[in-house]
Amino acid sequence: MNEGVIELVGIEEEEDCQTAWGVKYLFSEEKVYTHCELDPSFLLGLSCGIIPFTNHDHARRALYQSEKHSQQAIGFSTTNPKIRVDTLSHQLYYPQRPLFRTVISDCLGKPEYPLGKNVHPMSEIYNGQNAIVAVNVHQGYNQEDSLVMNRASLERGMFRTEHIRCYKAEVENKEILETKRMKSKDKIDFGKMPSKIGRVDSLDDDGFPFIGANLQSGDIVIGKCAESGADHSIKLKHTERGKVQKVILSANDEGTNFAAVSLRQVRSPIVGDKFSSMHGQKGVIGLLESQENFPFTHQGIVPDIVINPHAFPTRQTPGQLLEAALGKGIACGGLMRYATPFTTPSIDHITDQLHRAGYSRWGHERVYSGHYGEMMRSLIFIGPTFYQRLIHMAEDKVKFRNTGPVHPLTRQPVADRKRFGGVKFGEMERDCLLAHGAAANLHERLFTLSDFSQMHICGKCSHISNVIQRSVAGGGKIRGPFCRFCDSAEHVVKVNVPYGAKLLCQELFSMGISVKFGTEPC
Amino acid sequence: MEGAKNQRFPKIKIREMKDDYLKFELRETDASMANALRRVMLAEVPTIAIDLVEIEVNSTVLNDEFISHRLGLIPLTSDRAMDMRFSRDCDACDGDGQCEYCSVEFHLSVRCDQDQTQDVTSADLQSTDPTVVPVDVAARSSSSGYDASENRGIIIVKLRRGQELRLRAIARKGIGKDHAKWSPAATVTFMYEPEIRINEELMESLSLEEKNSWIESSPTKVFGIDPNTHQVMVVDAEAYTYDEEVIKKAEAMGKPGLVEIEAKEDSFIFTVESTGAVKASQLVINAIDVLKQKLDAVRLSDDTVEADDQFGELGSHMRGG
Ligand SMILES: [Zn+2]
Numbered sequence A: 001m002n003e004g005v006i007e008l009v010g011i012e013e014e015e016d017c018q019t020a021w022g023v024k025y026l027f028s029e030e031k032v033y034t035h036c037e038l039d040p041s042f043l044l045g046l047s048c049g050i051i052p053f054t055n056h057d058h059a060r061r062a063l064y065q066s067e068k069h070s071q072q073a074i075g076f077s078t079t080n081p082k083i084r085v086d087t088l089s090h091q092l093y094y095p096q097r098p099l100f101r102t103v104i105s106d107c108l109g110k111p112e113y114p115l116g117k118n119v120h121p122m123s124e125i126y127n128g129q130n131a132i133v134a135v136n137v138h139q140g141y142n143q144e145d146s147l148v149m150n151r152a153s154l155e156r157g158m159f160r161t162e163h164i165r166c167y168k169a170e171v172e173n174k175e176i177l178e179t180k181r182m183k184s185k186d187k188i189d190f191g192k193m194p195s196k197i198g199r200v201d202s203l204d205d206d207g208f209p210f211i212g213a214n215l216q217s218g219d220i221v222i223g224k225c226a227e228s229g230a231d232h233s234i235k236l237k238h239t240e241r242g243k244v245q246k247v248i249l250s251a252n253d254e255g256t257n258f259a260a261v262s263l264r265q266v267r268s269p270i271v272g273d274k275f276s277s278m279h280g281q282k283g284v285i286g287l288l289e290s291q292e293n294f295p296f297t298h299q300g301i302v303p304d305i306v307i308n309p310h311a312f313p314t315r316q317t318p319g320q321l322l323e324a325a326l327g328k329g330i331a332c333g334g335l336m337r338y339a340t341p342f343t344t345p346s347i348d349h350i351t352d353q354l355h356r357a358g359y360s361r362w363g364h365e366r367v368y369s370g371h372y373g374e375m376m377r378s379l380i381f382i383g384p385t386f387y388q389r390l391i392h393m394a395e396d397k398v399k400f401r402n403t404g405p406v407h408p409l410t411r412q413p414v415a416d417r418k419r420f421g422g423v424k425f426g427e428m429e430r431d432c433l434l435a436h437g438a439a440a441n442l443h444e445r446l447f448t449l450s451d452f453s454q455m456h457i458c459g460k461c462s463h464i465s466n467v468i469q470r471s472v473a474g475g476g477k478i479r480g481p482f483c484r485f486c487d488s489a490e491h492v493v494k495v496n497v498p499y500g501a502k503l504l505c506q507e508l509f510s511m512g513i514s515v516k517f518g519t520e521p522c
Numbered sequence B: 001m002e003g004a005k006n007q008r009f010p011k012i013k014i015r016e017m018k019d020d021y022l023k024f025e026l027r028e029t030d031a032s033m034a035n036a037l038r039r040v041m042l043a044e045v046p047t048i049a050i051d052l053v054e055i056e057v058n059s060t061v062l063n064d065e066f067i068s069h070r071l072g073l074i075p076l077t078s079d080r081a082m083d084m085r086f087s088r089d090c091d092a093c094d095g096d097g098q099c100e101y102c103s104v105e106f107h108l109s110v111r112c113d114q115d116q117t118q119d120v121t122s123a124d125l126q127s128t129d130p131t132v133v134p135v136d137v138a139a140r141s142s143s144s145g146y147d148a149s150e151n152r153g154i155i156i157v158k159l160r161r162g163q164e165l166r167l168r169a170i171a172r173k174g175i176g177k178d179h180a181k182w183s184p185a186a187t188v189t190f191m192y193e194p195e196i197r198i199n200e201e202l203m204e205s206l207s208l209e210e211k212n213s214w215i216e217s218s219p220t221k222v223f224g225i226d227p228n229t230h231q232v233m234v235v236d237a238e239a240y241t242y243d244e245e246v247i248k249k250a251e252a253m254g255k256p257g258l259v260e261i262e263a264k265e266d267s268f269i270f271t272v273e274s275t276g277a278v279k280a281s282q283l284v285i286n287a288i289d290v291l292k293q294k295l296d297a298v299r300l301s302d303d304t305v306e307a308d309d310q311f312g313e314l315g316s317h318m319r320g321g
């Protein structure tokens, strides 16, 4: 770079450059070039350039991986994993480097790495593990992009992750308080006090939980109270729980003291967790299967993941098959290890390498059924593939309720998961029940279990009659529905009406519009 | 009885036996038997593994769960496991899982007081029972053909100056079905013994070059050629992996039926590799014991007696005629 051979080009500069793909274009063609790419794969950028065999994949799939999945994959924080206090961070227990290499991944490593000249570090740019993947149908548990995972592999630590959530709370610094002389405001400080809003069992006297405390939903994470006795504590939402990882006390630039408590949760993959290969092939777990139920090869190799063959024809990602075939050769000591886009090894090279390693050329193997011990009729494609665990996990998304909080205005159930809300029963769902003719079910879903309410109607004049307090001839006062139009309570009836409808009538009434209701007994 | 007519007496022939490796032939039985044996070896032969960890001090880089998980995966010598009780049905401690009949206690206390990084390994685990120790520790003390300098033990965590790890761990008996840490088997697999018949007549119609390319088409060394007579012969039938490469090659050469390969329905070649918790040979014996117990349970259960009325003869067969 000092000699001016290599120039780092910015995005704006790039517009005015005429860049050659490679050295051979630089000299052979008539065109005049100002620059030359070090390797053709460099034009893809980092996240796309580390995908093996990208040039064999459909462009959309490459984009899925490089834009979406590479962001969502769980890896390991490179900087200060011990002291950082992100609101939410995920770490993979055992991150791995993929078997294959690309020119870009090599450029990121340091050549003077102690393990030797050809071993490059920087596994941290990869966020996943090498899984043995079989392309097969597994009892219908991997339909529609779901995948079957080996429970034994997971119990041995594969794709195990920890999730750290941080809770922060601020208090005004003593000195600042004195200078500001804010007497009207109560002085708020950290501290433990018996709280009405949650359990404080795990808190120490200073208001913070001890390291290792197991906090459940509803517990108080940071105890904070005012001198007057008002409670300002921070409580866990009903979906949140974990063990205390660390407690940090610090101050920010304005001089306010703050505390950060981080809770850790360790998760092993469960049904519903999302995974993806490097070729935009995402899927969720459909079943965790025991090791002995998987098909096994004559060597006793059992897949970690079984994906459905239907994932390939429409998605057009032969890159993944090539990755698995190449990876299998590498795992058996093959020396051809590069899968750089645009300069990928030819199919013949890959198949020959597999053949030399003692496998059939196309990467498929004879397997024995794990359930019956018989040979399966067809050969199964199996090989190591780099898989990523994505941050979408079933545990963060489960939603259930029977009764719970309702919206104060509409009196319908709330939708928010954090507030123990429900799942919306929308118009499409309504159409579905209509089509089935399930009227009673529809009535229950949309009315009885939602915003059931009652109101009074005068049967004679069809107007709404309100509950009022009125004096009766005898001198006493009674409270009850009364029609002011007819000046009687005689014909008043009670009807079941959704609260939403009642609310609408009341709003119209406030604008001077009266709504009439026809009633008949049923 | 009717059952006795079809009764068979499976035979086992041991080919190769090491502490952690066993290769044997299983003959005169069928796939259901062979597979049952394989499945039991993987998932139902009991071993001992650390199940409960009480952490006193942990100032290492790894969190408590991480260390507990790693401890659980350390294989422990489990020759006692078959006679031990499951802690869930232990009478002596009311299922508490803390008594000597169903558990073994371990202690670990390491502190780093040097500038170099210190490894905490399985060798630092102090067992209260000398028969239950980490497998690498056991191998070192027996020292039969074992290079101690090469093996530093199973690393649990690495410490820097000032970091400390102190804990109490309880190991219990369990099976691989409950958690993979209790699985005694690293690999259990079998293959059907192949029967290879070369069509000599058709083979002779090939030139030497064609013969060589046909032999080369198999990824494993199954066939060879006699340097003198140029005759193709089977070098190692068991190297054949049923990949059908040679059959496809023969078809591609326009000579279908050049070779016929069939799997013998009743003979299996087993390969068993153990984690070291029990010896590979003992693993097979234990598996057969477990399988027997399971069959006994079926035979003696009340269901079978009830089912007798429904299925008649079948029930009496199951009880051994
Ligand atoms: Zn009226």
Ligand SMILES: [Zn+2]
Pocket: B087, B090, B091, B092, B093, B094, B095, B096, B097, B098, B099, B100, B101, B102, B103
């Ligand atoms: Zn006990």
